[in-house]
Amino acid sequence: MNDRAVGLLEQYGIEVLGTRKGRGAILCETEQGCLIFKEYTGNKDRLELQNRILKAVQSGGCVAVEQIVPTAEGALFVQDNDGVKYILKTWQDGRECSIYDKGECLEAVRLLAKLHNSMVLPADTPGLPPLFSPEKEYDKHNKELKKVKKYLQQRSQKQPFEINLLNAFHYFLEQAYTVTEEWNAYCAVKNKSDASAAADGSPITICHGDYQYHNIVMSDKGWFLINFEKCICDSPVRDLYLLMRKLLEKSNWSIPLGKELLEAYEKVKPLSAINRIDLYYRLAYPEKFWKIANFYYNSGKAWIPGRNQEKLEKLMAQEKEKQHFLQEVFCDVSALKG
Numbered sequence: 001m002n003d004r005a006v007g008l009l010e011q012y013g014i015e016v017l018g019t020r021k022g023r024g025a026i027l028c029e030t031e032q033g034c035l036i037f038k039e040y041t042g043n044k045d046r047l048e049l050q051n052r053i054l055k056a057v058q059s060g061g062c063v064a065v066e067q068i069v070p071t072a073e074g075a076l077f078v079q080d081n082d083g084v085k086y087i088l089k090t091w092q093d094g095r096e097c098s099i100y101d102k103g104e105c106l107e108a109v110r111l112l113a114k115l116h117n118s119m120v121l122p123a124d125t126p127g128l129p130p131l132f133s134p135e136k137e138y139d140k141h142n143k144e145l146k147k148v149k150k151y152l153q154q155r156s157q158k159q160p161f162e163i164n165l166l167n168a169f170h171y172f173l174e175q176a177y178t179v180t181e182e183w184n185a186y187c188a189v190k191n192k193s194d195a196s197a198a199a200d201g202s203p204i205t206i207c208h209g210d211y212q213y214h215n216i217v218m219s220d221k222g223w224f225l226i227n228f229e230k231c232i233c234d235s236p237v238r239d240l241y242l243l244m245r246k247l248l249e250k251s252n253w254s255i256p257l258g259k260e261l262l263e264a265y266e267k268v269k270p271l272s273a274i275n276r277i278d279l280y281y282r283l284a285y286p287e288k289f290w291k292i293a294n295f296y297y298n299s300g301k302a303w304i305p306g307r308n309q310e311k312l313e314k315l316m317a318q319e320k321e322k323q324h325f326l327q328e329v330f331c332d333v334s335a336l337k338g
Helices: 003-012 044-060 102-118 134-154 160-199 237-250 255-268 273-284 287-298 306-329 333-337
Strands: 016-022 025-030 033-040 085-090 094-096 204-207 216-219 222-225
Touching (some): 102 216, 160 287, 237 273, 237 287, 255 306, 273 306
Antiparallel strands (some): 033 085
């Protein structure tokens, strides 16, 4: 971020006592406390939605979250001469949640449940985006996987990573198809329920969209949640899935940890049968494999980082534990589906 961008802070009518770089942005010391000035790449409607959500959570008083600071004229963002947008938000200095501290992981899940209880807007809220469709997303992923597989099969000279990736395709692509087929059958029923809820004006739940350890900050005032730029209309399960998958991968799909995480969440916000089925399918889909294959295909392919091979090896080594985890922790899914 250049000095010209920092000059845009004058539009806020706030006296800036000092600035420093941090978190890929500019941290500003002001009489109102520490604020963070950062580039914003989204559109105006999404920013207005984010602002509504943050205010709703703040009014709930259960979870401390960042707030967007408007300009002196009430605008949510400023622009430089090149059209680059910037936003100013409240900030608390601190450290990221430790994924290696079980106590902090359980607290992160409890915070998420409290957050979901507050991230609710009326169905008639202006500017609400369409409800996210996981089944369409996985259909798209499957097509991308099929394209990568075809490319690898046609490649005459393969590097070791490419050979290993192609060998893994038979198992994981079949798994992706199976999960998606079951998911689509389930969603055909679930979507009728969603449509009915929307029709009767039931409140809409918004997800954080990127609820990971680096967006959960421990400051001297307590826990503080940040980076709501990816907030989206989707089941609360989206955030729970993202956090749980990351933690479970780090713990080699520990069954006791998985059960504790679910219990911690449900003590604050119980999961419905639909939520539980939803979570099962999101965890069952081989998204990690899709990420590895998609990154490889879109990164030029001329040079393959050794980290890719490590990720693939770890994924394959953990697959048995993952399947055992799903069978043990979600043994009730078939009964819940009826």
